[in-house]
Each structure stands twice: as structure tokens, then as C-alpha cells.
Amino acid sequence: MLHADRSEKNLREPFCGSHEKPSSFGFSNKPALNEASELETLLSQTLSPNKRAVVQALIHAWESNRHRVHLEHTS
Amino acid sequence: MSDDRVIRRLIELLQRRFSNEDFQSKEKLFELIEQVILAETDDFLELTRIAGLSPLESYGGQNLIGVSFDRKDLARADFSNSLLIRASLIEAELSSANFSNADLTHAFLARAKLTSANLVGANLTSVDLSGADLTNASLNNAILKMVDLSDAHCRCASIRFSDLTGAALHRVRLEEANLSSSNFRRANLSRANLQGANLFGADFTGATLYRVNFHDASLDGATVEGAHFSDNPGVSREMRRELIRRGAVFED
Numbered sequence: 001m002l003h004a005d006r007s008e009k010n011l012r013e014p015f016c017g018s019h020e021k022p023s024s025f026g027f028s029n030k031p032a033l034n035e036a037s038e039l040e041t042l043l044s045q046t047l048s049p050n051k052r053a054v055v056q057a058l059i060h061a062w063e064s065n066r067h068r069v070h071l072e073h074t075s
Numbered sequence: 076m077s078d079d080r081v082i083r084r085l086i087e088l089l090q091r092r093f094s095n096e097d098f099q100s101k102e103k104l105f106e107l108i109e110q111v112i113l114a115e116t117d118d119f120l121e122l123t124r125i126a127g128l129s130p131l132e133s134y135g136g137q138n139l140i141g142v143s144f145d146r147k148d149l150a151r152a153d154f155s156n157s158l159l160i161r162a163s164l165i166e167a168e169l170s171s172a173n174f175s176n177a178d179l180t181h182a183f184l185a186r187a188k189l190t191s192a193n194l195v196g197a198n199l200t201s202v203d204l205s206g207a208d209l210t211n212a213s214l215n216n217a218i219l220k221m222v223d224l225s226d227a228h229c230r231c232a233s234i235r236f237s238d239l240t241g242a243a244l245h246r247v248r249l250e251e252a253n254l255s256s257s258n259f260r261r262a263n264l265s266r267a268n269l270q271g272a273n274l275f276g277a278d279f280t281g282a283t284l285y286r287v288n289f290h291d292a293s294l295d296g297a298t299v300e301g302a303h304f305s306d307n308p309g310v311s312r313e314m315r316r317e318l319i320r321r322g323a324v325f326e327d
Contacts, residue, residue, distance in 0.1 A: 039088045046081045047112065049141035054111050054122040057137050059089070061128060062104045 082109050119144040135173075155193075205243075270309070285326075299323040 043052045076084075086105050093101055110125050119142060123130045135153040143163040150170045154177050163183045170188055176196040186206040194214045201221045209229045217237045225245040233253045242262040249269050256276035263283040271291040279302040290309035300322035304310065310318070315325060 035088055035091060039085070039092070042081065042084060042088070046076050048117050049139075050117050050119045050122055050143060051111055051114070053134075053137065053139045053142045054119070054126050054128065055085075055108055057123075057128055057133050058104070058107055058111065058126045060137065061133055062100065065100075 078112055082112055085112075120147055150188075294318060 043055060047055065085108065089105070089108075107126055111122055114122060114125055116122065120130055123133070130149060131152045134157055136156040138158050139154070139162055140158050140160045141162060142159070144167055145163055145165040146167060147164075148168040149172060150168050152169070152172045155173045155175045157174075157177045159174075159177055159179045159182050161181045161183075162179065164187050165183050166186045166188075167184070168188050169184075169192055170190045171192060172189070173193045174197050175193050177194075178198045179202050180198055180200045181202065182199075183203045184207055185203050186208075187204070188208045189212050190208055191211045192209065192213070194212060194217055196216045197214070198218045199214075199222050200218055201223075202219075203223045204227055205223045205225045207224070207227045209224075209227055209232050212229070212232045214232060214234045214237055217234070219234075219237055219239045219242055221241045221243075222239065223243045224247045225243050226247065228248045229252055230248055230250045231252060232249070234249075234257055235253055235255050237257045239262050240258055240260045242259070244259075244262055244264040244267050247264065247267045249267060249272050251271045252269075253273045254269075254277050255273050258278045259282045260278055261281045262279075264287050265283055265285045266287070267284075268288045269292045270288050274292055274294055275296040278298040280298055281301045283303050284307065285303065285305045286307065287304075288308045292309065294314065298321075299318050301324065302318075302322075303324050303326060304315075304318065305326040319325060
């Protein structure tokens with residue numbers, strides 16, 4: 001079963017556009033905001049509120065677990 | 076847009092978003108998303124099960140605007156910091172659930188069971204909580220402007236430093252509740268039962284308090300300027316004189 005990471009950091013992260021990794025030049029590699037907003041719009045305009053909420057929670061849980069796995073592999 | 080096209084477009088966007096990732100589980104994620112979107116049901120708990128999520132632990136901090144889980148059993152679930160604007164939770168079992176700092180503006184919680192629930196710091200503006208059971212619940216620092224708590228059971232609830240401006244509190248049961256330092260300006264508490272409640276520092280300016288039971292509830296330290304009293308059990312003659320001196324209006 002997937003569980004969202006319950007850390008304070010993750011609770012406060014917005015659903016979209018929250019993954020920034022510093023590039024080698026110190027600039028942010030933020031994914032295009034319009035893509036994040038397109039994802040949000042697609043979900044809210046084409047799915048029922050229940051399906052949208054579950055899909056968003058699923059992506060959030062996957063991202064949280066991925067970060068945890070990544071940290072475990074690199075530490 | 077058909078479901079297939081939605082799924083294709085969604086996976087395209089997620090592929091781009093996770094382009095640097097090389098995890099096998101990415102495929103599993105896409106498969107689960109597809110299963111949720113194509114599911115015949117719109118039942119929140121069934122969709123949660125299909126997604127492999129925990130109904131009790133997966134929704135804290137999430138966007139749950141407009142979701143519906145009427146009559147569902149979500150006791151002890153974590154909805155802290157979630158957006159539940161216009162969500163429908165009518166007659167849901169939510170005992171000991173955590174809604175701290177959640178935004179429930181305009182949500183529907185009529186007859187929901189919220190005993191010992193945590194609603195500290197929640198925004199409950201214009202929420203329908205009529206007939207809900209909030210026995211022992213914590214609503215400290217909550218925003219309850221224009222909330223409908225008619226016929227709700229709030230015995231032993233803690234509602235301190237909360238804002239109930241303009242709230243509908245007809246026949247609400249607030250025996251032994253702690254209402255200290257809360258704002259009841261222009262609220263209607265007709266026939267409410269405040270027996271043994273702590274009202275220290277509460278503000279009843281302009282409130283309607285007809286037939287409110289004040290037995291064992293001290294109004295010392297409460298603001299009553301322009302509050303309307305009538306037929307109140309538990310208000311002695313001495314207390315009445317003192318309240319009138321402080322600006323209360325007695326209509327009996």
C-alpha cells in the first residue's frame with residue numbers, strides 16, 4: 001500500500017510544480033509551470049472530483065515514496 | 076475528451092515531468108492511474124482501494140475540493156491541512172478524524188459523527204454541521220463564521236478562541252463545553268443548552284439568546300452588549316440586573 005510521506009516538508013508542498021533540482025550552474029530546473037497547470041486543468045476538467053482527488057493523491061504518494069527510495073539509495 | 080485521450084495526455088505530461096527518473100514503479104503508477112480513471116465506480120473508498128492508497132493516511136494535505144464521501148466510515152482518518160471546500164461528508168463516520176488546519180468552507184457535514192475529532196485551526200465558514208455529533212471534539216482557533224450547528228451535539232467540546240460570528244446555533248447542546256474567548260457576535264443560540272459551559276471571555280455582542288439554558292454557566296467576564304435574552308433558565312434576578320447593567324437586553 002502506498003502512503004504519502006507525512007513529513008512537514010511534503011505536507012506544505014503544493015501538488016504541482018514542486019520539484020526543483022539545482023542545476024550545475026545553480027539555476028532552478030523547475031518543470032514548465034504551464035505543464036503543471038495543464039496537468040491540474042486536465043484532471044479537474046475531465047474527471048469527477050472523487051477520481052481527480054484519488055489520482056492526485058496517488059501521484060503525490062508515488063512522488064513521496066520515490067524521494068524516500070532515492071534518499072535511501074544515495075545515503 | 077474520452078477517457079483514453081485523457082489517460083494518454085496525462086501520461087504524456089507525467090512522462091515529461093518524470094523524464095529524468097528511471098524507476099520501474101513509474102509504469103506501475105501509470106497503470107494505477109488508468110485503472111482509477113476507467114473504473115466503473117465513483118465511490119471514494121473503492122477508488123482509494125483501486126489506487127492502493129490508505130483511506131486513513133493518504134489524504135492529509137491533499138486537494139479534496141468537491142469530493143463526496145457521504146455515509147462512509149473514515150473514523151481516525153487524517154485530513155489535516157487538506158482542501159475540502161464544498162466537500163460532502165453527510166452522515167459520515169469521522170470519529171477521531173484529524174481535520175486540523177483543513178479548509179472545509181461551504182462543506183456539507185450534516186449529521187456527521189465527529190466525536191473526539193480534531194478541527195483545531197480549521198476553516199469551517201458556512202459549513203452545514205446541523206445535527207452533527209461533535210461530543211468531545213476540539214475546535215480551538217477554528218473559523219466558524221455563519222456555520223450551521225443547529226441541533227448539533229457538542230457536549231464537552233473545546234471551542235476556544237474561535238470565531239462563530241453569525242452562526243446558527245439553534246438547540247445546540249453545549250453542556251460542559253469550553254467556549255472561552257470565542258466570538259458569538261450576532262449568532263443565534265435560541266434554545267441552546269449551555270449548562271456548565273465555560274464562557275469566560277466569550278463575546279455575545281448582538282447575539283440572540285432566547286431560552287438558552289445557563290444553569291451552572293457563569294457569564295462573568297463575557298461580553299453581552301446588545302445581546303437579546305428571554306426566558307433563560309439559570310439566570311438569577313441578581314445576574315439579570317448585572318447583565319442589563321452591562322448592556323444586555325431582556326425581552327421577558
